[in-house]
Amino acid sequence: MNITDSLTRRTSGFETIKDYDIALYRLKCHRDNIYHGITPNTEAADFNPKIPKPPVFACKFSTTEKYGHILALANEDGKIALQDTSTKGLPNQALDGHQAHCNAIFDVAWxxxxxxxxxxxxxxxxxxxxxxxxxFKEIGVFSSHERSVKTAVFRPEDKAVFATGARGGAIMLWDIRVVAPNGKRKPYNCIANGHVCKSIDRQRDGSEVQSRAQSITDLIFQDDMTLISGAAGDGFIKVWDLRKNYSVHEKDPLPKYTMNYSGGSTRNGFTSLIVCPAGATLYASCMDNIIYAYNISSYNEKPFAAYYGHENSTFYVKTCLSSDGRYLASGSSDENAYIWKTNKPGSPLVRLVGHTKEVTCVAWCSVGEIKIVTCSDDSTHRIWKIGPEHEKNDE
Structure with a gap:
């Protein structure tokens, strides 16, 4: 029995294997698995057919049973598209998308x-x-933020509650079942200035704006009543107790726990947060080119492991985990994507080579054969699958 059959049987519960490093070494992306993102908005005032297609900023596989192969992608033009990765599409083509927003989409949450x-x-x-x-049928609009909304995440196993984080530092919690008499949606809990930063950014025209360092870059639920947040540059990861109503407090909100950036760089912003399936480990990708692992059972403020070898130069570089939590994948500013074994911190196990610009978001399919999607500023997204050992990429 080959490694692909073993993995398929394992996802069905019929077989257990210790690891599948050998399969990851054979990840390939052939020409017919290269796609050119989403079609641009041709009706936009600044549309120029000579400019490359807008890059994809977010990609996530569906978490719904029997639909785990459906991939959602969203781009800089505000368009979103779905791709069935279980079937062959048209290679070197862009997906038809739906114009969901009039500005860039930074995140999607199933x-x-x-x-x-x-x-x-x-x-x-x-x-x-x-x-x-x-x-695409619009069900609701949630519009209480005063700055760009950077991230969204649903509460585990909850179809009604999700959280959003914005550039202004606000974290809001929403219940989709609650609609005001005037039809508007209001958050039922708001953590204003979740990552307080006293500094001021000065614009080129001399005007002053709130520092971008407090921008919420990612959110993740640890459990139903515990939300974890990261920001662009305050050097903290904060754990919030959602049994508290933060909306009624006038002073700066106090988190339940705080975990610190422990490196020596001034690039201390966190771009991506992931919690392992057991809910015990938090993986936090930092702008200092290191992914740190924190124990969120004890909430030790210092990380216990570090993964390095990639470059993280922008807040668009994201990470993901395999569904079993054994492997960690990340985009990189050096035009590659990388995979680490979570129980072996340090340098990466696999490097995925093929993009020609920064690799931003990555997604790991949780069903069937191993499939990893990488998106890049080169306006393409690639689907990596296990190929014969002797074959090279694009062969």
Whole structure:
């Protein structure tokens, strides 16, 4: 029995294997698995057919049973598209997308157990979509943020509650079942200035704006009542107790726990947060080119492991975990993607070579054969699968 059959049997519960390093060494991306993102918005005022297609900023596989092969992608133009990765598409083509926002989409979050998702956008809104049919049906608009919405995440196994984080430092919690008499949506809990930063950014025209260092870059639930946040440059990861109503407090909110950046660089912003399936380890990708592992059972403020070998020069570089938590994958500013074995910190196990610009978001399919998607500023996204050992990429 080959490694692919073993992995397929394992996902069905019929077989257990210790690891599958050998399979990851054979990840290949052939020409027919290279796609050119999403079609641009040709009606935009600044549309120029000579400019490369807008890059994909977010990609996530569905978490719904029997639909784990469905990939959602969102781009800089505010368009979103779905791709069935279980079938062959048209290589070197762009996907037809839906114009979901009038500004860039920075994140997407699938509703647990449903073919619905939330998009977070630079137009200062989050929007809920029903994608169960071929059309995108807008269900709700969540618009209390005053700056770009950078991230969104659903509470585990909860179809009604999700959180959003924005550039202004606000974290909001929403219940999609609650609609005001005027039809507007309001957050039921708000952590204003979650990552307080006293510094001021001065614009080129001399005007002053709130520091970008407090921008919320990522959110992740540890459990139903515990939310973890990271920011662009305050050097902290904060753990919030959602049994508290932070909206009623006038002073700066106090987290339940705080974990510190422990490196020596001034690039101490965190770009991506992931919690392992057991809920015990947090992986935090930092702008100092290191992914740190924190124990969130004890909430020790210092990391216990570090993964390095990639470059993280922008806040668009994201990470993901395999569904079993054994492997960690990340984009990189050096045009590659990398995979580490989580129980072996240090240098990466595998390097995925093929993109020609920064690799940003990555996604790991949780069903069937191993599939990893990488998106890049070269306006392409690639689907990596296990290939024969002797073959090279694009052969």
């Amino acid at each position: 509703m647990p157990g449903e073919l619905k998702l939330v998009t977070a956008s630079g137009d200062q809104t989050a929007r809920l979509w029903d994608v169960s049919n071929s059309d």
